[in-house]
Amino acid sequence: MELLLQQVMAGLAAGSIYACMALSVVMIYQAIDHLNFAQGEMAMFSTFIAWQCMQWGLPYWLAFIVAVVVSFIGGVLIERVLFRPIHNAPVLSNLVAFIALYGILNSGAGYLWDFTIKQFPTPFGTKPIFANGLMDAHEAGMIGVTLVLLALLYVFFRGTRLGLAMRAAAANPESARLVGIRVGWMTALGWGMAAAIGAVAGMLIAPVVFLEPNMMLGVLLYGFAGAVLGGLTSPGGAVAGGFAVGVIENLAGTFIPYVGRELKLTIALILIVAVLMVRPSGLFGRNVVSRV
Amino acid sequence: MTVQSEESVTVPTAPAVTDITVTRPGGLRVTARHLLIGAAVLVGLILPWMVQSFVMFQLTQVMIYGLAILGLNLLTGFNGQFSLGHSAFYGIGAYTAAILMSRYDMNYALTLPAAGGVCFIVGFLFGLPALRLQGLYLALATFALAIAMPQILKFHPLEGLTGGVQGLVVIQPDPPALLSFLSSDQWLYYFTLSVILVMFAAAANLVRSRTGRAIMAIRDHPIAAAATGINTAVYKTLTFGVSALYTGVAGALGALAVAFVAPDSFSFLLSVSFLVGLVIGGVGSIPGCLFGGLFVLYVPNIAESISTGLAGAIYGAILLLVIFVMPSGAAGFCRYAVAYIRRSRTPRNANQH
Numbered sequence: 001m002e003l004l005l006q007q008v009m010a011g012l013a014a015g016s017i018y019a020c021m022a023l024s025v026v027m028i029y030q031a032i033d034h035l036n037f038a039q040g041e042m043a044m045f046s047t048f049i050a051w052q053c054m055q056w057g058l059p060y061w062l063a064f065i066v067a068v069v070v071s072f073i074g075g076v077l078i079e080r081v082l083f084r085p086i087h088n089a090p091v092l093s094n095l096v097a098f099i100a101l102y103g104i105l106n107s108g109a110g111y112l113w114d115f116t117i118k119q120f121p122t123p124f125g126t127k128p129i130f131a132n133g134l135m136d137a138h139e140a141g142m143i144g145v146t147l148v149l150l151a152l153l154y155v156f157f158r159g160t161r162l163g164l165a166m167r168a169a170a171a172n173p174e175s176a177r178l179v180g181i182r183v184g185w186m187t188a189l190g191w192g193m194a195a196a197i198g199a200v201a202g203m204l205i206a207p208v209v210f211l212e213p214n215m216m217l218g219v220l221l222y223g224f225a226g227a228v229l230g231g232l233t234s235p236g237g238a239v240a241g242g243f244a245v246g247v248i249e250n251l252a253g254t255f256i257p258y259v260g261r262e263l264k265l266t267i268a269l270i271l272i273v274a275v276l277m278v279r280p281s282g283l284f285g286r287n288v289v290s291r292v
Numbered sequence: 293m294t295v296q297s298e299e300s301v302t303v304p305t306a307p308a309v310t311d312i313t314v315t316r317p318g319g320l321r322v323t324a325r326h327l328l329i330g331a332a333v334l335v336g337l338i339l340p341w342m343v344q345s346f347v348m349f350q351l352t353q354v355m356i357y358g359l360a361i362l363g364l365n366l367l368t369g370f371n372g373q374f375s376l377g378h379s380a381f382y383g384i385g386a387y388t389a390a391i392l393m394s395r396y397d398m399n400y401a402l403t404l405p406a407a408g409g410v411c412f413i414v415g416f417l418f419g420l421p422a423l424r425l426q427g428l429y430l431a432l433a434t435f436a437l438a439i440a441m442p443q444i445l446k447f448h449p450l451e452g453l454t455g456g457v458q459g460l461v462v463i464q465p466d467p468p469a470l471l472s473f474l475s476s477d478q479w480l481y482y483f484t485l486s487v488i489l490v491m492f493a494a495a496a497n498l499v500r501s502r503t504g505r506a507i508m509a510i511r512d513h514p515i516a517a518a519a520t521g522i523n524t525a526v527y528k529t530l531t532f533g534v535s536a537l538y539t540g541v542a543g544a545l546g547a548l549a550v551a552f553v554a555p556d557s558f559s560f561l562l563s564v565s566f567l568v569g570l571v572i573g574g575v576g577s578i579p580g581c582l583f584g585g586l587f588v589l590y591v592p593n594i595a596e597s598i599s600t601g602l603a604g605a606i607y608g609a610i611l612l613l614v615i616f617v618m619p620s621g622a623a624g625f626c627r628y629a630v631a632y633i634r635r636s637r638t639p640r641n642a643n644q645h
């Protein structure tokens with residue numbers, strides 16, 4: 001029982017990283033209807049911007065704000081410059097454009113800031129919050145920030161005119177255009193928000209995985225899995241999915257004898273696919289969420 | 293360099309005329325398409341005598357990638373099922389060939405059908421759960437396959453078979469006695485070329501057949517396809533199997549060409565390469581696959597040679613540029629170009645009458 005609890009807590013701590021990432025994956029998916037492969041690299045790049053600001057002597061929170069703002073603008077610019085011209089191209093061409101963006105950001109960051117591993121500070125400290133040392137303050141802070149972000153997004157999408165317009169633009173661009181919504185700018189705004197959320201996620205994740213151009217690869221894969229597990233149409237589902245992936249991975253590694261340790265990622269993915277067999281649009285697909 | 297550009301000009305022009313979906317009445321009419329294919333094959337036959345053995349090895353790789361991309365194309369381009377897991381099928385094919393050759397001393401030519409058979413079964417079985425999933429959810433399932441494959445190949449209890457992290461060494465085949473004037477690299481090239489020709493012809497026939505139309509109907513409108521009496525489940529799983537077969541045979545050829553297999557060469561990144569090749573060559577175009585193979589083999593090298601530090605960025609920039617210029621890949625671009633030329637020519641002809 002003790003072991004189980006311990007592993008669940010460790011899973012939740014790891015899951016908070018994935019949840020953060022899954023949230024930004026779902027954000028961009030809602031805005032543009034595609035899965036952005038370069039999302040992780042965008043987050044990594046934002047984190048580097050924050051790091052650079054701190055190198056220049058800015059305090060943490062100022063650097064944080066600068067990174068989020070710059071990322072938002074960067075996200076909008078990427079949409080306007082790179083993806084606007086090809087928004088009518090086939091889906092797979094868009095996908096390859098994401099892969100291209102991935103390469104550019106990854107290699108660009110490596111060129112600008114090289115591939116050495118860098119420390120990134122945490123605003124929450126690293127003291128354990130439970131007596132048995134299961135979860136430290138940073139991990140708890142990460143879970144907290146993820147949940148706050150989720151709440152803010154919920155309010156934004158359900159409670160504001162702009163949020164409604166963005167949802168309409170994503171769900172039905174033609175009709176949205178007919179009622180006077182500027183669909184193109186809604187998409188750009190979605191990119192900006194996804195980049196800003198990615199920046200927050202990156203800055204929360206960096207103290208754990210350390211800052212380097214390839215830091216996001218594994219995280220993005222888990223975040224992607226979490227988002228799909230939760231259902232790509234539901235931000236809340238994505239967060240739950242991210243946590244679930246962390247917990248499943250840890251439990252599979254500990255409790256499945258013989259194969260568990262070596263194949264834990266494989267087992268986690270197989271379990272996720274098995275879940276999808278039963279619920280083909282994720283655990284919290286559109287129907288469930290719209291009723292909440 | 294000259295040779296490369298020659299190949300890249302001859303091969304992708306073919307799809308322009310290929311994509312006529314209406315069946316024409318029989319007869320042995322020689323069309324522009326036949327001439328182009330003939331010319332491409334001729335160039336393919338002559339090339340080994342004109343280039344260095346390293347370039348020949350690269351061209352062999354291009355054909356192998358082209359075949360793997362064709363496998364993906366059958367599934368994604370013609371049947372509309374998305375896959376990020378074709379690196380796994382490629383790996384299974386490569387390992388089947390390597391294991392049969394190094395552990396059971398099987399003849400290298402026989403390992404190709406074996407690899408194809410194994411991959412067909414695996415692909416077919418994987419196609420069954422895939423029936424339930426669509427779009428990105430299918431992408432995740434196939435992605436799981438791609439992630440799982442290197443881990444399974446490294447898995448300790450299987451080490452006796454797979455060689456674990458070390459991988460397996462394969463002996464490169466020698467040319468048969470009758471053709472002993474060929475070097476080993478040349479023989480490998482011709483061997484690959486002949487396999488590719490057969491497989492590409494078979495794929496072209498498959499796509500043109502009744503079965504092929506059923507496969508494409510499922511892509512275009514699954515419900516309408518089902519309503520006209522097509523058993524969508526059977527066709528989708530079979531397409532998955534055939535697609536895996538093609539990529540598996542490519543994997544076996546790859547094992548022969550590289551003479552070595554190791555788990556990490558079959559990672560998710562290989563799937564991404566196939567995907568890039570598919571899109572650049574043209575989704576749903578058979579000759580386009582070879583252009584895709586050419587792109588994924590050479591462009592990363594070109595990017596590397598421009599700047600080592602920024603290789604990824606340059607590759608990305610080239611990729612973006614190509615997507616901007618040809619949003620539907622090389623095949624789509626050629627189709628557009630031919631249509632444009634025809635359109636600009638028609639009024640002039642009309643005036644002459």
